[in-house]
Structures are given as structure tokens and as C-alpha cells.
Amino acid sequence: MKSETFQSRAFAALGNEARLGIFRLLVRAGKDGLCVGDIGEHFGFKPSTLAHHLGTLVHAGLVIQEKKGREVYSRVDYEAMNGLLDFLTEECCSGVN
Structure with missing residues (x-):
């Protein structure tokens, strides 16, 4: 499993509506991802704004x-995404003691 630093950075990055989108x-694009230009067209972001969010x-x-x-x-690192999901569910329903 990745470190808590990874988890903190990942949640912070996804806490922005544009980056979450x-x-x-x-x-949804899958393992091949999308070219940066197509992502920009989809959202209508200026190149500098898109570069900031992707960065x-x-x-x-x-x-x-x-x-x-x-x-x-750009494509999703599915191993990292799955690790984040594992982190969220690993203590599910285990109680608060």
C-alpha cells in the first residue's frame, strides 16, 4: 500500500471539482487515456489551467x-486508484474501538 502522504495528496487533488472531473x-477513457488537447476541448479549459490541473x-x-x-x-494510474479505494475500504465496518 502507498504511504499516507500519497493518500493525502490524492484526496487533496481530487477535492477540486475541475480535477475530479x-x-x-x-x-472512463480507459487504459489508453486521452491526449491533452482532447481533455481541454471537453472542459473548455485554457491550456495553462488544464496544465495546472493535470500537473x-x-x-x-x-x-x-x-x-x-x-x-x-494522460491516463489514470489504476494501481494507485485501486490503492486509494483499498485505503477507503480496509477498515470498513470494523468499529471505532
């Missing part, structure tokens, strides 16, 4: 970016 879009998601460890030719693609 981007993350959800990338989850935050990358820094949080939730999104991976890679260059393919002249395009930069």
Missing part, C-alpha cells in the same frame, strides 16, 4: 503522462 473523464493530478500520483509522437497523453 478530469480524473473521472480519464477513468496536480500527476504530482498526486493519480495520473501518468507520456508523449506519443507530438501529443501528450
Whole structure:
């Protein structure tokens, strides 16, 4: 499992409505992800705004970016996402003692 620092950064990144929307879009896009231009068009973000939000998601460890030719693609790090889900559910219903 990843560290509490990862979990804190991930939750902070997803606590922003725009970043949560981007993350959800990338989850729906699947393992191939989307090129940055397509993400920007979907939300209508200015390039600098989109770069800021994607940078935050990358820094949080939730999104991976890679260059393919002249395009930069972003995709969800599903292992990290699943680790975050595991963190949320690992103590489910175990009591508060």
C-alpha cells in the first residue's frame, strides 16, 4: 500500500471539482487515456489551467503522462486508484474501538 502522504495528496487533488472531473473523464477513457488537447476541448479549459490541473493530478500520483509522437497523453494510474479505494475500504465496518 502507498504511504499516507500519497493518500493525502490524492484526496487533496481530487477535492477540486475541475480535477475530479478530469480524473473521472480519464477513468472512463480507459487504459489508453486521452491526449491533452482532447481533455481541454471537453472542459473548455485554457491550456495553462488544464496544465495546472493535470500537473496536480500527476504530482498526486493519480495520473501518468507520456508523449506519443507530438501529443501528450494522460491516463489514470489504476494501481494507485485501486490503492486509494483499498485505503477507503480496509477498515470498513470494523468499529471505532
